[in-house]
Amino acid sequence: MYNGGKILLGLIIFIGLMASPFIFGLGKGDAKPTPSIDTPEIKAMAKKQCVEPKEVMKTEHMKMLNDWRDSVVRDGKRLYKATDGKEYNMSLQNTCMKCHSNKTKFCDKCHTYVGAQPYCWDCHLTPKEGV
């Protein structure tokens, strides 16, 4: 090999960069977040269901919250009719956080895990916990 030293150095840097997720990942993988629904309000519910089914909420809650905000702030409409026919008051603090009163053990769990940085609490008051 000609200029072997420089080429090998470059290759080692390349392979090191490519392998870095594996190097950092070794022995990891057990920290899958488990958002807690262990709050007094949810415990008291007969049927533990959110506004929409859990699977829908998992992927669509960000869109729903955004739609709620637009509906409330721009159109002044606060009534949400869920797909199962139940009606809810569109409100992050009064509806969502009433049941999920444990932000750090519920919202933050997944958001921190995947590095999502929602801007809910730029405007809303961060709920006080353990009250």
Added chain:
Amino acid sequence: MGMYAAFLAVAGLIVLAFLGVQAAGLHFLFGALIPYVAFLVFVGGFAYRVYLWGTSPVPFRIPTTAGQMQSFDWIKPNRFDNPSNGFGVVVRMILEVLCFRSLFRNTKSEIHEGRLVHGSEKMLWLFAILFHYAFLVVFIRHFRLFLENVPGLILIIESLDGFFQFGVPFVYLTDIMLVAGVLFLLARRIVLPQIRYISMMADYFPLFLILGIALTGILMRYFIRVDITAAKAFVIGLVSLKPVSAPEIGVIFYIHLFLISSLLVYFPFSKLMHMGGVFMSPTRNLANNSRMVRHINPWNPEVHVHTYAEYEEEFRDKMKQVGIPVEKE
């Protein structure tokens, strides 16, 4: 012809992944086995290709001389466009790799009012650099799904990328730039007749493939959302070498992953190797010092020479006898 074949090939890959996951339920094959194999082919193939280049001798200095070479003291040399030392080469390479300097000098020739005119053409440079940097940021951003504890730097990049905070979740600016870049590079090959004439399947295929990867990623983030927590847990399982089957993640995730695996496998055998090749091109990375340093071709056979000194040593007596002058008595 090549264009349609490339398009069909990428469409076929998408259909294959869709059927394999949705109909046949091969989540582990498409989610874990194929990505692992693809990663190994990519790194191994890349290293082997670079090794092959490294073993090719470069007997002569063949830098492209884009400026005045080092000459007399009173002639100002162009240190970076015609470097004569290592420092100049390093600067030239940095400009080439980070700023695409040679592409910046791109020109085009056109017939204008019956005359052939040459002019500067910066659009290719603009969209090429847009595309490459957008791709780099997208690549770096993905590390939030590969590292269990997301580093602060990646969060900063992410929030800058979603700076304008529109869309749900925030639309990443680099998503738009990446697609715009690919579409320009693709349109160029479709619309311009000269470029279309010299374009082959190997030119279209990577563009369609990258477009497919970008679009499936965009679909997955903004439209057909998947459970991102489950997706990250699955990816962490891959990088911690504890792969699991995760059928709960939507099929769009597997299509995205399969297209990336295809790109990784294709990479070492294709023009995409310019990623490694840009560092290895002798027209850029050699100093133009042919007139200062003697370069000996490393594969020259050994030539047995008979110098005059040796000749005289051998025939001195005979030379003296016939009166030929000798250097050493």
